[in-house]
Amino acid sequence: GDSVTQMEGPVTLSEEAFLTINCTYTATGYPSLFWYVQYPGEGLQLLLKATKADDKGSNKGFEATYRKETTSFHLEKGSVQVSDSAVYFCALSSSNTGNQFYFGTGTSLTVIP
């Protein structure tokens, strides 16, 4: 069935470093793709999304491009801050999943000053 695979963590970066968190998907159709973020002690919240091929989602300096040719939706940020420390989840939803969301395993990011 449809699924996402996310790079394992944890990831530790210095402030102002460049961030990439890899996410690839497996799907027979055209899923919608999402990045959710979980700050310590909180529930998940939507960071960005893309609903069709070549769409770019962006929010708070984060970006991800829906690439059908490589079945990827990698999360990037040019300059991370300490406040970006959180767990990041890639997710998909499609007609094959009955519109239900399937999440990756999460990648923990720690940004040190």
Add this chain to the structure above:
Amino acid sequence: NAGVTQTPKFQVLKTGQSMTLQCAQDMNHEYMSWYRQDPGMGLRLIHYSVGAGITDQGEVPNGYNVSRSTTEDFPLRLLSAAPSQTSVYFCASSYSGSRNEKLFFGSGTQLSVL
């Protein structure tokens, strides 16, 4: 501006005990769902509902029951708790359950079964 409210935040049970995790939303969302979060497993869907009186199973439904008698509430019942149900549980909702809609999450319930 409450959003999705989960209670309790923490719970410790003994094997075989029963309990209900509460979830309420005040956004008039038709779609509600329950996930469990385990280390290395991400979030896995337990049960979901697309409206009052309608529920369906997700990826890992065994050991859990749900009902949806009102739009606002979607409780999750553990009838006989097992150590394998030790996890963090999240309730999430969206307006209609469309695949492009944003999910709104509660802050979670941390459950330990001894």
